[in-house]
Amino acid sequence: MRHRRAMLIVAAALFVAAGAASSSDRNRTSSLAPAIERAAKGERCVEDTPSMRRNHMRYLEHQRDATVHGGIRGARxxxxxCVDCHASQRTGSVAAQPTDFCTSCHTYAAVKIDCFECHASRPVPAGGGKP
Ligand code: HEC
Ligand code: HEC
Ligand code: HEC
Structure with missing residues (x-):
């Protein structure tokens, strides 16, 4: 029963996503994805929004190299x-539901990432947890 309800919620979210994509986004070439859940903490992102849309994967890649090979942590x-600011208020995650921040865009763009198999997709409480 509970499972069925969860399925319905997912189905509804997908329906909304599809609707947003077909109605509003068709006419807005500047937008990369349907705006499903874009609420974020903080005044602004770590770079300006257009750069983030285009280049966030490169920033993350550089940061990973800097950390893993250079030992730099807590960097920009x-x-x-990303997770701290972009986790959904509803699910607490950036990638638990189709409507969550990272997933919403990636589903739309048919991008698959494995990052959250290792990294927490939810803000880690101060003082511990996975990287
Ligand atoms: C201090 C909080 C904060 C951090 C840290 C942060 N963001 Fe953001 N991000 C924001 C805000 C606020 C916006 C919305 C800006 C706007 O609406 O123009 C945003 C916008 C974005 C966008 C554009 C979304 C859209 O609507 O097209 C992307 C992509 C993004 N962030 C990815 C990331 C990634 C990846 C990271 C980690 C490398 C990150 N953000 C870190 C606050 C943050
Ligand atoms: C505004 C839409 C949008 C948002 C929001 C977004 N992404 Fe992306 N992301 C994309 C697109 C589009 C691509 C594919 C870009 C390409 O192939 O050039 C991508 C690619 C990536 C890649 C590279 C994947 C690969 O196989 O090359 C990573 C890593 C990534 N995103 C991480 C994140 C993370 C982490 C978040 C959430 C904090 C996030 N993205 C949020 C649109 C988005
Ligand atoms: C097999 C497990 C694994 C996978 C999959 C993985 N990472 Fe990591 N990642 C790590 C470990 C371990 C570290 C080192 C953590 C540390 O030393 O703080 C790290 C560090 C990082 C860092 C630097 C620390 C930080 O929080 O900024 C970034 C950025 C990063 N990874 C991004 C990614 C992205 C983006 C993906 C997906 C494309 C990804 N990782 C996939 C294990 C993984």
């Missing part, structure tokens, strides 16, 4: 930072 483009 950390994945933890």
């Amino acid at each position: 483009h950390s994945l933890k930072g």
Whole structure:
């Protein structure tokens, strides 16, 4: 029963996503994806929004190299930072539901990332947890 309800919620979210994509986004070439859940903490992103849309994967890649090979942590483009600001208020995650921040765009763009198999997709409480 509970499972069925969850399925319905997912189905509804997908329906909304599809609707947004077909109605509003068709006419807005500047937009990369349907605006499903874009609420974020903070005044602004770590770079300006157009740069983030275009280049966030490159920033993350550089940050990973800097951390893993250079030992730099807590830096500007950390994945933890993305999660802290962009986690959904409803699900608490950036990638638990189709409507969550990272997933909403990636589903639309047919991008698959494995990052959250290792990294927490939810803000980690101060003092511990996975990287
Ligand atoms: C197999 C496990 C694994 C996967 C998959 C993985 N990472 Fe990591 N990642 C790590 C570990 C371990 C570290 C080192 C953590 C540390 O030393 O703080 C790290 C560090 C990082 C850092 C630097 C620390 C930070 O929070 O900024 C970034 C950025 C990062 N990874 C991004 C990614 C991205 C983007 C993906 C998906 C494309 C990804 N990782 C996939 C294990 C993984
Ligand atoms: C301090 C909080 C904060 C951090 C940290 C942060 N963001 Fe953002 N981000 C925002 C805000 C606020 C916006 C909305 C800006 C706007 O509406 O113009 C945004 C916008 C974005 C956008 C554009 C969304 C859209 O509507 O097209 C992307 C993509 C993005 N962020 C990805 C990331 C990634 C990836 C990281 C980690 C490397 C990150 N953000 C870190 C606050 C943050
Ligand atoms: C505004 C839409 C949008 C948002 C929001 C977004 N992404 Fe992306 N992301 C994309 C698109 C589009 C691509 C594919 C770009 C390409 O292939 O050039 C991508 C690609 C990536 C890649 C590279 C995947 C690969 O296989 O090359 C990573 C890593 C990534 N995103 C991480 C994130 C993370 C983490 C978040 C959430 C914090 C996020 N993205 C939020 C649109 C978005």
